[in-house]
Amino acid sequence: MRRRKWALVAALGAAVAALALVGCGGGDDDSEAAEDLTPVTLQSKWVVQAQFAGYYAAVDQGFYEDEGLDVTIRAGGPDIVPEQVVAGGQAEFGINWLDSLLATRDKGQDLVNIAQVFTRSGMTEITWADSGLDEITKLEGKKAGVWLGGNEHKFFAALTKNGLTPRDDVEIVAQPFDMNLFLNREVDAAAAMTYNELAQVLEVENPDTGELYQLEDLNVFKMSDLGTGALEDGVFVRGDWIADEANQDIAKRFLKASFRGWIYCRDNPDDCVDIVLENGPTLGEGHQAWQMNEVNALIWPAPDGIGVMDSASFDVTNQIAADYGIIKEPATADAYRTDIAEAALAELEDEDTTGEDWEKPEVEVTPGGE
Numbered sequence: 001m002r003r004r005k006w007a008l009v010a011a012l013g014a015a016v017a018a019l020a021l022v023g024c025g026g027g028d029d030d031s032e033a034a035e036d037l038t039p040v041t042l043q044s045k046w047v048v049q050a051q052f053a054g055y056y057a058a059v060d061q062g063f064y065e066d067e068g069l070d071v072t073i074r075a076g077g078p079d080i081v082p083e084q085v086v087a088g089g090q091a092e093f094g095i096n097w098l099d100s101l102l103a104t105r106d107k108g109q110d111l112v113n114i115a116q117v118f119t120r121s122g123m124t125e126i127t128w129a130d131s132g133l134d135e136i137t138k139l140e141g142k143k144a145g146v147w148l149g150g151n152e153h154k155f156f157a158a159l160t161k162n163g164l165t166p167r168d169d170v171e172i173v174a175q176p177f178d179m180n181l182f183l184n185r186e187v188d189a190a191a192a193m194t195y196n197e198l199a200q201v202l203e204v205e206n207p208d209t210g211e212l213y214q215l216e217d218l219n220v221f222k223m224s225d226l227g228t229g230a231l232e233d234g235v236f237v238r239g240d241w242i243a244d245e246a247n248q249d250i251a252k253r254f255l256k257a258s259f260r261g262w263i264y265c266r267d268n269p270d271d272c273v274d275i276v277l278e279n280g281p282t283l284g285e286g287h288q289a290w291q292m293n294e295v296n297a298l299i300w301p302a303p304d305g306i307g308v309m310d311s312a313s314f315d316v317t318n319q320i321a322a323d324y325g326i327i328k329e330p331a332t333a334d335a336y337r338t339d340i341a342e343a344a345l346a347e348l349e350d351e352d353t354t355g356e357d358w359e360k361p362e363v364e365v366t367p368g369g370e
Helices: 007-024 028-036 050-060 082-087 098-106 153-161 197-202 245-267 269-279 285-299 311-323 339-346
Strands: 038-043 069-074 093-096 111-115 123-128 143-146 171-174 189-193 218-222 234-238
Touching (some): 038 082, 038 245, 050 269, 082 093, 093 098, 098 234, 098 311, 111 339, 123 197, 153 311, 189 197, 234 245, 245 269, 245 285, 269 285
Parallel strands (some): 038 069, 038 093, 143 171
Antiparallel strands (some): 093 234, 123 189, 123 218
8 A cells, every 4th residue: 555645644744754854865756756746635525534535545545646646635524615715725626515516606606516426415314213204295294303504405305396395394403413313302304414324323222122223213215216316525626727727637637536536445445444544533433334335325336437417417406406595596507517527537448437337235333333
């Protein structure tokens, strides 16, 4: 495995390298090689977790270096808006949900999606199986938890599509970023990403059985199955930045290496879990293993090749954003471009960039995600 270069220890690494040069009187070739790399920054949507494993793997495996890039990954969090970071010039690349990008564009910021990495949505709403709430229409008059601030729109669209008016027919409860309201049965339904909060429930002991909760204890309404699965993690840049041909080349190389990272995580999920844990050990190994598996299922198979936006899926997201006031007017086609992702894929002709034969394995749930 190649030498790891993590953004969190960049300063320490530089100091160690400097001392090594003084001690041995050499290393000029390494210094020159490092200077030849183009530095760029990627602003992540959230904290370090397997949701972003492909990018960390691309650093770890030297894929970015292969493309002449020195990539720093900035972790996100609840107070970080990737669009603001990229628009302000603190990062060349950002990751966020497509409807969030469209909302930023609607306010006048020129940001462009250049790669739609997640092919499908991981958003769900869950209920307890013993509640009898096995159809979304049965949520009428019930309490439904959901993350607000823009995360509620897929669920609201699903309710509307099934004849229910959010807030009038269903009591909407602001849900924190944990599953305690649901586990304590203070709400009848709760939002859960397939790769995160769903596992948080399954990692808890059922007091009635003494065993962990099972999927059969739950009803899982997937927004993608309900036709309201707006697209999630995509890579975006500033419109004026990508207009420069030199930056188009940088973006192509960045995507090529990132795609290789995701292919690596598809084929070596255990290694990628280790890579993520070395960067951010906040979540346990068991939870990260579940997340890696579920994130792979959102990417693969990628019929058009990883990162290439599907126009029909864009239209669904665009319509949801327009219907629920995220944007004042439907976004135009220039909100995304596929040529750079396609150029990157053309240079990966020896790689399996569609994952057509990939099958989702089973991952064991561990208590507390440990």
